[in-house]
Amino acid sequence: MTxxxxxxxxxxxxxxxxxxxxxxxIMSTLRAAIVEGRLRPGTRLPSWLDMAAQLGxxxxxxxxxxxxxxxxxxxxxAGAAGTRVAExxxxxxxxxxxxxxxxxxxxxxxxxSLKPLPFQMGVPAQDAFPAKLWARLRTRAVRANAMAPVGPxxxxxEPDLRAQIAAQLAITRGICCHPDQIILTTGxxxxxxxxxxxxxxxxxxxxxxxxxxxxxxxxLTIAGLKPVPxxxxxxxxxxxxxxxxxxxxxxxxVTPGQQAPTGVTLSPERRRALLAWTAREDAWIIEDDYLSExxxxxxxxxxxxxxxPAGRVxxxxxxxxxxxxxxxxxxxxxPLALAERFGEVAGYLNPAPNVTTQLALTDFLADGHxxxxxxxxxxxxxxxxxxxxxxxxxxxxxxAFAGLAVIAHLPRGHDDVALAKRAPELGIAPCPLSxxxxxxxxxxxxxxxxxxxxxxQILDKACDTLAALIDDPAPVHLPARAA
Ligand SMILES: Cc1ncc(COP(=O)(O)O)c(C=O)c1O
Numbered sequence: 483m484t485x486x487x488x489x490x491x492x493x494x495x496x497x498x499x500x501x502x503x504x505x506x507x508i509m510s511t512l513r514a515a516i517v518e519g520r521l522r523p524g525t526r527l528p529s530w531l532d533m534a535a536q537l538g539x540x541x542x543x544x545x546x547x548x549x550x551x552x553x554x555x556x557x558x559x560a561g562a563a564g565t566r567v568a569e570x571x572x573x574x575x576x577x578x579x580x581x582x583x584x585x586x587x588x589x590x591x592x593x594x595s596l597k598p599l600p601f602q603m604g605v606p607a608q609d610a611f612p613a614k615l616w617a618r619l620r621t622r623a624v625r626a627n628a629m630a631p632v633g634p635x636x637x638x639x640e641p642d643l644r645a646q647i648a649a650q651l652a653i654t655r656g657i658c659c660h661p662d663q664i665i666l667t668t669g670x671x672x673x674x675x676x677x678x679x680x681x682x683x684x685x686x687x688x689x690x691x692x693x694x695x696x697x698x699x700x701x702l703t704i705a706g707l708k709p710v711p712x713x714x715x716x717x718x719x720x721x722x723x724x725x726x727x728x729x730x731x732x733x734x735x736v737t738p739g740q741q742a743p744t745g746v747t748l749s750p751e752r753r754r755a756l757l758a759w760t761a762r763e764d765a766w767i768i769e770d771d772y773l774s775e776x777x778x779x780x781x782x783x784x785x786x787x788x789x790x791p792a793g794r795v796x797x798x799x800x801x802x803x804x805x806x807x808x809x810x811x812x813x814x815x816x817p818l819a820l821a822e823r824f825g826e827v828a829g830y831l832n833p834a835p836n837v838t839t840q841l842a843l844t845d846f847l848a849d850g851h852x853x854x855x856x857x858x859x860x861x862x863x864x865x866x867x868x869x870x871x872x873x874x875x876x877x878x879x880x881x882a883f884a885g886l887a888v889i890a891h892l893p894r895g896h897d898d899v900a901l902a903k904r905a906p907e908l909g910i911a912p913c914p915l916s917x918x919x920x921x922x923x924x925x926x927x928x929x930x931x932x933x934x935x936x937x938x939q940i941l942d943k944a945c946d947t948l949a950a951l952i953d954d955p956a957p958v959h960l961p962a963r964a965a
Pocket of ligand 1: 603604668669670695737742770800801802807809812830853
């Protein structure tokens with residue numbers, strides 16, 4: 483098929499004042515015309531000589547542009563029949579519509595890559611992140627990595643980092659493990675996916691806390707398991723109700739340190755009951771230790787993996803809260819008997835995260851920065867939580883300290899999801915509580931107010947905006963943003 487060359491559809495303008503080479507200018511214009519469909523497949527491009535004469539450039543310049551387009555399979559040389567536009571080698575960009583995915587937490591999060599607002603969950607105190615130190619450690623790590631011989635790396639993660647994490651876990655979480663039980667991940671979700679793959683529990687049921695981090699419920703469903711919600715009370719998950727609802731479940735995902743979102747610590751009796759159930763039913767506990775030692779109300783309870791002689795607990799840790807989610811680093815501690823299996827799954831399906839970031843974190847831990855940072859974050863978050871508590875409008879019923887957030891309960895009938903959806907227009911981003919429950923319609927509505935980024939300078943305005951929002955279920959209009 484031959485389509486005629488139509489110079490009117492491809493206006494090539496050469497700009498000699500630009501730093502972009504002329505070959506690139508010609509190539510970019512032709513490429514855009516091909517990709518956008520203005521030059522149809524089969525169209526014969528003018529000869530090098532004709533094009534060069536039209537544009538007032540050398541023949542070699544045009545030749546180089548055509549060759550570059552041929553390298554991209556956009557044109558081909560047809561010998562005596564000249565250079566022609568290839569059959570659609572790439573999709574027409576104009577035909578590709580943006581592909582939207584169902585965001586895992588669409589009722590909880592505002593969207594991707596937006597500047598955090600006051601009360602927003604899942605963000606650290608950006609102002610307290612040791613940015614200079616981290617930049618220095620990363621630069622050193624980039625250099626070390628670039629100089630190192632290139633070869634396969636351990637899919638479980640860098641051995642030095644795993645040794646450092648094992649040492650920190652002994653101090654902060656009471657866990658005594660061998661570095662080979664540790665597998666580096668990109669964070670909680672990656673740790674969960676590795677664990678579900680390694681356990682091979684497809685088709686089985688799994689307990690989840692009710693309420694719980696909504697990601698856990700959906701992740702189980704995507705991985706082919708059936709989540710069974712098990713209510714939580716003031717002592718944590720109701721093991722008796724779990725046993726009644728699904729005695730033969732393959733596993734339970736729990737947040738024993740600080741239940742998400744209520745903040746309750748799993749009581750010693752419930753811990754024992756949960757472990758006894760796993761022993762009876764050959765089941766597993768997936769311990770989501772998302773806050774690690776970041777316990778604002780005193781000393782953190784030891785992890786469940788710290789007291790697990792039978793090896794039924796898979797401990798998932800993350801540096802997302804203790805340092806920053808921007809690191810994209812977490813880890814799994816596999817029970818000793820499963821360490822080889824987890825390592826193999828990592829080797830085939832779940833390679834370790836970026837080595838440079840791992841090396842920087844190794845130094846951060848080894849040089850004592852991590853424990854110092856944790857201590858600093860705990861006191862800063864405690865101060866921000868107390869400031870918020872003191873400043874919140876007395877009409878707002880606050881009855882719990884939940885991890886790094888405060889729960890503001892709303893009167894029944896309030897639509898917390900609608901409220902949270904409207905809040906960003908006013909410059910705040912509280913998180914609705916009801917969506918953490920398996921049946922949001924039956925849950926008591928509330929707002930989770932994360933304290934991490936509540937700097938003193940923005941506290942007053944953020945609290946006033948919140949009070950106005952709760953007071954007036956209809957849209958409210960405040961003049962300025964709180965952040
Ligand atoms: C209960 C719970 N688990 C895990 C995570 C996520 O951890 P990561 O930062 O590794 O994605 C969160 C984040 O808010 C959480 O609330």
